[in-house]
Amino acid sequence: MIEGFRLGVFSRGRTLWDGLDIAIPDGSAQIVAGPPSSGKTLLLSILRGERRPDAGDVLVSGESLYRGAAGLSRSWRASCGYVPEPSAVDAGLTVADLFRRSALAGGGMRESERKERAARLLEMVGMQGASEWRFPELSASERARATLAAELLRGPKVLFCDGVVAAAGVPFREMLRGLFRALAREGNTVVLVERTIPERWAAAAGDPDPAGPFRVYRLPVPGAAVKGEPG
Amino acid sequence: MTGRPNLWWIDWRLSRGSLVIEAVGRFLFFSFLGFVLLSLLLSGGAFRFLAGNYAVTAVLRPDVPAAEAQGLARKVAALPPVRSAAYRDPEAAWKEFLRSYPGMEALRDDGGNPLPGYIEVRFLPDRLTLADVDLVASALRSVSLVEQVLAGEEGLPRLLRAGRFASLVCWGVFGAFLAGFFLVGTLQERARAVDLAGDFTFLAERGVPPVRLAVFRSAGAAVSGFLLAAAGTASGGGALFLLLRKFPFLEAVIGSPADLLLPRTAAAAVLFSCGAALLCAAAVLLGWRAARPRRT
Numbered sequence: 084m085i086e087g088f089r090l091g092v093f094s095r096g097r098t099l100w101d102g103l104d105i106a107i108p109d110g111s112a113q114i115v116a117g118p119p120s121s122g123k124t125l126l127l128s129i130l131r132g133e134r135r136p137d138a139g140d141v142l143v144s145g146e147s148l149y150r151g152a153a154g155l156s157r158s159w160r161a162s163c164g165y166v167p168e169p170s171a172v173d174a175g176l177t178v179a180d181l182f183r184r185s186a187l188a189g190g191g192m193r194e195s196e197r198k199e200r201a202a203r204l205l206e207m208v209g210m211q212g213a214s215e216w217r218f219p220e221l222s223a224s225e226r227a228r229a230t231l232a233a234e235l236l237r238g239p240k241v242l243f244c245d246g247v248v249a250a251a252g253v254p255f256r257e258m259l260r261g262l263f264r265a266l267a268r269e270g271n272t273v274v275l276v277e278r279t280i281p282e283r284w285a286a287a288a289g290d291p292d293p294a295g296p297f298r299v300y301r302l303p304v305p306g307a308a309v310k311g312e313p314g
Numbered sequence: 315m316t317g318r319p320n321l322w323w324i325d326w327r328l329s330r331g332s333l334v335i336e337a338v339g340r341f342l343f344f345s346f347l348g349f350v351l352l353s354l355l356l357s358g359g360a361f362r363f364l365a366g367n368y369a370v371t372a373v374l375r376p377d378v379p380a381a382e383a384q385g386l387a388r389k390v391a392a393l394p395p396v397r398s399a400a401y402r403d404p405e406a407a408w409k410e411f412l413r414s415y416p417g418m419e420a421l422r423d424d425g426g427n428p429l430p431g432y433i434e435v436r437f438l439p440d441r442l443t444l445a446d447v448d449l450v451a452s453a454l455r456s457v458s459l460v461e462q463v464l465a466g467e468e469g470l471p472r473l474l475r476a477g478r479f480a481s482l483v484c485w486g487v488f489g490a491f492l493a494g495f496f497l498v499g500t501l502q503e504r505a506r507a508v509d510l511a512g513d514f515t516f517l518a519e520r521g522v523p524p525v526r527l528a529v530f531r532s533a534g535a536a537v538s539g540f541l542l543a544a545a546g547t548a549s550g551g552g553a554l555f556l557l558l559r560k561f562p563f564l565e566a567v568i569g570s571p572a573d574l575l576l577p578r579t580a581a582a583a584v585l586f587s588c589g590a591a592l593l594c595a596a597a598v599l600l601g602w603r604a605a606r607p608r609r610t
Binding site (some may be wrong): 132133156157158159160161163165167176183184187188191192226 | 320323328329512513516517519520521522523
């Protein structure tokens with residue numbers, strides 16, 4: 084369970100948001116939607132233990148990320164997967180390099196096993212045979228999907244994605260929805276931040292919970308809907 | 315699979331190709347530096363050459379029996395600064411004289427040998443000092459068998475100053491090579507750190523403290539630097555050994571190949587390897603500053 088209590092952020096000389104409460108149960112897939120420049124990426128950084136909030140605290144399984152032991156925040160980040168918004172990357176980076184990095188961050192993996200799993204994951208996100216493709220030459224959709232596949236290599240219990248659904252594009256949205264639901268059904272937690280969510284997703288998720296400037300949607304997870312629910 | 319990443323040899327895992335090329339280059343350079351270092355250690359800079367060419371000569375009285383002269387030579391040879399003390403009897407002295415000044419046989423027309431016997435004293439390279447020369451010359455002058463001691467004391471200070479200057483130049487060139495290695499190494503590490511900045515940022519975002527990354531990288535560089543320097547020094551020493559065996563005349567300038575196996579030579583090689591390891595680690599840390607992971 085990830086819980087943000089009374090979170091506040093002061094940025095660019097003003098209060099971006101304050102008193103924000105958010106709870107993300109284990110084994111759920113949630114989407115935090117908000118307008119541009121509302122601090123979605125910042126919220127993700129705070130929940131990942133990367134950026135201390137100016138007010139409030141984040142608890143993970145009941146332990147404070149920012150007021151507890153310093154090692155907790157690091158081990159939390161190490162256990163999470165993170166797909167950032169596509170940005171400038173090294174010119175020589177290939178898709179295979181993403182998997183190599185991910186395997187390294189996860190404590191190492193035999194090269195043969197890594198290649199085999201990378202091929203399966205790439206196929207799963209519709210990018211079969213893309214291992215040697217150069218990352219800067221990929222489209223935004225391909226970058227988002229390749230990065231997601233590389234993060235899944237480590238099998239993180241919690242996956243944070245920033246703008247992946249929007250970047251992936253319409254043809255891959257349903258594939259991603261199925262993937263996120265499957266991950267949640269297996270007990271993993273998925274947190275997505277997006278500007279908007281697809282209509283079909285919104286219809287399936289039902290009414291969102293307001294949280295500061297954001298709306299929090301919960302993707303229905305068949306067979307595991309009550310897992311990790313508070314109360 | 316969300317364990318703690320193993321950061322030992324992380325550079326090797328991230329940029330194997332460039333590391334192999336650098337390791338080969340460093341091994342060759344350390345071989346060269348090891349060769350130079352061992353040559354300098356054995357030769358003492360210019361002092362082995364000086365010690366090979368400088369001698370104190372004790373001219374004996376004409377009536378000194380050979381047995382007594384040899385006994386005196388043995389006693390002189392036992393003095394700490396002395397490498398060798400050789401007695402030449404009057405006949406040997408006469409032959410040496412004729413070799414140096416051919417056509418002077420007429421000096422012996424009356425049958426007698428006009429030259430006395432003498433003892434030639436040579437010094438250890440590291441004991442060729444004014445004090446030690448004075449010690450030996452004084453000891454010889456106090457012996458009644460000795461008529462005259464030729465030590466060249468008036469020109470010796472100038473000779474030793476020139477020797478010290480030559481040694482300083484030699485060590486200075488060696489130090490310049492080391493400094494050059496450090497400079498190039500720092501630039502190489504800087505380039506690698508910039509090249510791997512994306513990987514380091516990735517790891518930092520996933521909970522790997524940048525300080526830990528830097529410490530492990532420099533520790534890895536220190537270990538590999540030590541091993542490369544030790545291997546390079548060994549191969550440089552091997553090359554020097556073969557060179558001295560093939561060209562024995564070089565022993566007069568550098569020293570005996572057997573001296574390479576002395577414990578003090580081995581200790582110096584280990585110290586050099588430790589120093590190289592420190593330089594490699596420092597180069598990594600300085601290069602690291604160019605590409606510290608950026609926190610989002």
